Amino acid sequence: MDKQTITIYDVAREASVSMATVSRVVNGNANVKPATRKKVLDVIEKLDYRPNAVARGLASKKTTTVGVIVPDVTNMYFASLARGIDDVATMYKYNIILTNSDSNSEKEIKVLNTLLSKQVDGIVFMGNEITDKLREEFKRTKTPIVLAGSVDDEGTNPSVNIDYVAAVQEEVKNLIDRGNKRVAFVCGPLDQAINGKYRLKGYKQALKSAGIPYDDKLVFETDDTYKTGTLLQPALMAVNATAAMVTDDELAAGIMNGMSDADVAVPDKFEVITSNDTKLTEMVRPKMSSITQPLYDIGAVAMRLLTKLMNNEPVDEKNVLLPYGLMKRESTK
Amino acid sequence: MDKQTITIYDVAREASVSMATVSRVVNGNANVKPATRKKVLDVIEKLDYRPNAVARGLASKKTTTVGVIVPDVTNMYFASLARGIDDVATMYKYNIILTNSDSNSEKEIKVLNTLLSKQVDGIVFMGNEITDKLREEFKRTKTPIVLAGSVDDEGTNPSVNIDYVAAVQEEVKNLIDRGNKRVAFVCGPLDQAINGKYRLKGYKQALKSAGIPYDDKLVFETDDTYKTGTLLQPALMAVNATAAMVTDDELAAGIMNGMSDADVAVPDKFEVITSNDTKLTEMVRPKMSSITQPLYDIGAVAMRLLTKLMNNEPVDEKNVLLPYGLMKRESTK
DNA sequence: GATTTAATTGAAAACGTTTTCAATTTGCCG
DNA sequence: CGGCAAATTGAAAACGTTTTCAATTAAATC
Numbered sequence: 001m002d003k004q005t006i007t008i009y010d011v012a013r014e015a016s017v018s019m020a021t022v023s024r025v026v027n028g029n030a031n032v033k034p035a036t037r038k039k040v041l042d043v044i045e046k047l048d049y050r051p052n053a054v055a056r057g058l059a060s061k062k063t064t065t066v067g068v069i070v071p072d073v074t075n076m077y078f079a080s081l082a083r084g085i086d087d088v089a090t091m092y093k094y095n096i097i098l099t100n101s102d103s104n105s106e107k108e109i110k111v112l113n114t115l116l117s118k119q120v121d122g123i124v125f126m127g128n129e130i131t132d133k134l135r136e137e138f139k140r141t142k143t144p145i146v147l148a149g150s151v152d153d154e155g156t157n158p159s160v161n162i163d164y165v166a167a168v169q170e171e172v173k174n175l176i177d178r179g180n181k182r183v184a185f186v187c188g189p190l191d192q193a194i195n196g197k198y199r200l201k202g203y204k205q206a207l208k209s210a211g212i213p214y215d216d217k218l219v220f221e222t223d224d225t226y227k228t229g230t231l232l233q234p235a236l237m238a239v240n241a242t243a244a245m246v247t248d249d250e251l252a253a254g255i256m257n258g259m260s261d262a263d264v265a266v267p268d269k270f271e272v273i274t275s276n277d278t279k280l281t282e283m284v285r286p287k288m289s290s291i292t293q294p295l296y297d298i299g300a301v302a303m304r305l306l307t308k309l310m311n312n313e314p315v316d317e318k319n320v321l322l323p324y325g326l327m328k329r330e331s332t333k
Numbered sequence: 334m335d336k337q338t339i340t341i342y343d344v345a346r347e348a349s350v351s352m353a354t355v356s357r358v359v360n361g362n363a364n365v366k367p368a369t370r371k372k373v374l375d376v377i378e379k380l381d382y383r384p385n386a387v388a389r390g391l392a393s394k395k396t397t398t399v400g401v402i403v404p405d406v407t408n409m410y411f412a413s414l415a416r417g418i419d420d421v422a423t424m425y426k427y428n429i430i431l432t433n434s435d436s437n438s439e440k441e442i443k444v445l446n447t448l449l450s451k452q453v454d455g456i457v458f459m460g461n462e463i464t465d466k467l468r469e470e471f472k473r474t475k476t477p478i479v480l481a482g483s484v485d486d487e488g489t490n491p492s493v494n495i496d497y498v499a500a501v502q503e504e505v506k507n508l509i510d511r512g513n514k515r516v517a518f519v520c521g522p523l524d525q526a527i528n529g530k531y532r533l534k535g536y537k538q539a540l541k542s543a544g545i546p547y548d549d550k551l552v553f554e555t556d557d558t559y560k561t562g563t564l565l566q567p568a569l570m571a572v573n574a575t576a577a578m579v580t581d582d583e584l585a586a587g588i589m590n591g592m593s594d595a596d597v598a599v600p601d602k603f604e605v606i607t608s609n610d611t612k613l614t615e616m617v618r619p620k621m622s623s624i625t626q627p628l629y630d631i632g633a634v635a636m637r638l639l640t641k642l643m644n645n646e647p648v649d650e651k652n653v654l655l656p657y658g659l660m661k662r663e664s665t666k
Numbered sequence: 667g668a669t670t671t672a673a674t675t676g677a678a679a680a681c682g683t684t685t686t687c688a689a690t691t692t693g694c695c696g
Numbered sequence: 697c698g699g700c701a702a703a704t705t706g707a708a709a710a711c712g713t714t715t716t717c718a719a720t721t722a723a724a725t726c
Contacts, residue, residue: 007682018706023684033692033704053451054396055682057387058711065430065451073406074416083407086433095447097398098431100419114428118386118398226616253616260618283559283586285593285618340712351676356714366674366722388712391681 006049015043026051057119065095066306067115067123071103076249076278077295078126081149084299085124092307094121105131116141122306124148124299125157128192144309148302149295151193155319158309160302162324164194167291168202168245169209171273171326175243176210178333180271184241186232186255188224188248195221199247199275215239222251229254233262236270243271243332249278252288256331271332286330294322339382348376359384390452398428399639400448400456404436409582409611410628411459414482417632418457425640427454438464445470455639457481457632458490461525477642481635482628484526488652491642493635495657497527500624501535501578502542504606504659508576509543511666513604517574519565519588521557521581528554532580532608548572555584562587566595569603576604576665582611585621589664604665619663627655 008026012019017036024032025040032040043049057063068085070078082098089096097115101108108127112134115123123145127134130152138145138157147159175183185203190196200219207214217239222228229251236244236255246252252274259266266272266286274281274290281288301320308315341359345352350369357365358373365373376382390396401418403411415431422429430448434441441460445467448456456478460467463485471478471490480492508516518536523529533552540547550572555561562584569577569588579585585607592599599605599619607614607623614621634653641648 020706031704050450052682054387054390058391059684063387074412079407079412083433086431095430095432095451097428098419099428100416117383118428226612257618279559280616283613284616285590353676364674385712392714
């Protein structure tokens with residue numbers, strides 16, 4: 001039905017050259033006489049020829065497409081990373097196949113395999129937890145995979161993150177220094193290394209340095225949602241917490257609103273500091289103080305790293321830690 | 334270097350059948366004897382054979398990949414649509430190539446063409462404005478394209494939206510009925526049909542029904558950003574507006590915060606109603622009343638529509654209007 | 667059992683490029 | 697103007713599937 005698709009063969013015939021030559025001009029190969037190049041270009045223009053990327057991918061074994069696995073684009077944190085990824089991907093002429101995994105390990109594995117079957121040139125993976133099974137899958141392919149905003153305790157894959165331990169430690173220390181004896185640690189699932197191994201560690205270290213005993217009643221493991229946050233006020237009060245280090249902005253926004261709704265003034269009666277510095281921090285009142293992460297850059301750097309890997313260029317640093325900061329806003333004193 | 338890739342030919346040889354047969358079992362073709370099917374399946378398992386989707390795409394002229402063009406995934410509105418799209422895409426075994434266009438017409442055209450060269454089976458387009466140039470590009474391909482949350486006055490492409498005119502009209506009427514004589518219309522760029530042709534029309538109709546003359550001093554054309562919203566309070570006061578119909582949630586949040594910061598009580602002194610019902614509406618204080626749009630569903634339905642188009646199934650309704658609603662929260666009386 | 671029919675199979679031609687390698691031109695030099 | 701190196705070209709083989717069509721085999725019928 002669609003016999004009107006123009007192939008490289010058509011332009012070769014029309015320009016009375018070989019397919020090879022057409023291929024060369026299309027790919028900007030230098031070894032073609034200017035005159036013929038022009039001739040071919042003219043025919044291409046005239047016939048409105050568009051190279052078929054699928055055929056190209058088959059022949060060259062490169063698809064200029066990378067896979068991106070993300071828990072949920074609807075989450076600002078990941079959306080920002082994804083944006084950074086797409087921008088540098090575009091810059092390097094790649095496209096992105098974006099898939100939502102809902103942090104579901106089975107889904108992640110499944111989608112990883114469809115991406116590989118689609119012959120993506122590389123993958124950037126964002127996820128809260130790298131299960132052993134997933135790590136195995138990572139190992140059996142030689143398609144480069146980089147982790148963005150996602151930690152793997154085993155460190156088998158290149159990754160781009162911030163130093164979560166140090167960041168949390170620093171912030172909790174600040175909270176303590178300001179007089180908070182009981183600061184809560186409100187986080188997402190602890191079986192996620194980023195929470196259970198890194199942030200929690202920072203929290204504990206800060207306590208230790210301050211000589212405050214660790215009390216597990218002060219750690220609240222949640223599902224990272226706004227709604228859950230709104231419900232936390234009673235529990236937080238029950239343990240006499242006067243501040244909270246929160247690992248997710250929406251969750252933190254929920255907590256703050258829950259506090260306000262219960263007439264607990266933030267930051268006077270309760271300080272909260274969050275972790276992702278998404279634009280939500282500015283939109284909520286009081287504005288939330290936050291650890292700042294260069295979200296966009298984490299994605300961008302991860303993708304840049306991936307391009308190097310895909311080109312077999314040497315990379316100096318396999319596990320990149322980008323600088324973090326603290327943005328003091330209104331939810332802390 | 335990677336000679337270890339297993340092809341259909343390898344499994345054919347190992348199972349002593351032809352490639353055709355292997356292809357049949359891989360594709361679940363019924364015409365293969367159970368015994369041979371098992372034999373082949375075993376070899377596939379043993380060799381860990383994974384079909385190469387690129388080769389498949391070339392041979393079958395189907396890539397099971399669809400393109401998604403979006404202004405910015407970082408925008409909750411579009412992220413929600415994108416999520417709906419991806420979910421039903423996955424459901425129908427498609428993957429999504431996601432590209433951010435920044436609503437830049439040139440970029441849109443460029444990316445459209447790379448998507449087509451990658452032989453996507455279909456495209457869902459989200460964008461604020463369909464330029465003539467873009468429409469031309471749409472027309473010259475026979476790859477199905479559906480618009481999601483995006484209007485085209487010409488109506489050449491299938492689309493999924495809500496009835497923006499009616500929704501805005503209804504809400505503005507409510508505002509007026511509640512006693513607001515001067516309600517502002519704060520929107521994104523008016524050259525975008527959704528604002529300039531639809532929402533503004535609804536606004537005008539509501540005024541007309543109420544016998545209020547249209548005053549263009551009350552319409553504020555913005556860039557749809559939070560920041561701009563925060564700066565609008567003086568201008569709004571200057572024209573004696575007592576309420577605003579806003580076309581974007583972040584923009585609306587900005588306005589509300591700007592009001593609060595200037596001690597203009599919302600909703601007592603100033604009512605605001607927004608348009609997209611993203612989760613931001615709940616996170617901000619006061620919570621924003623909003624026109625509700627089934628964001629996820631718009632994406633989902635658009636993708637579903639696209640699957641039908643890609644299968645040449647008949648579609649009853651080319652321009653779908655999903656139901657909208659009103660969620661009364663705290664930013665209106 | 668001999669036919670006829672239906673179900674399984676396989677051979678080989680696409681699909682639209684890239685890429686290798688050899689062939690042909692061209693440009694230079696003495 | 698002959699000869700040689702360098703620059704251009706083209707022929708044809710991949711790339712890994714699907715798909716058509718004919719061939720083969722199994723099942724059914726009488």
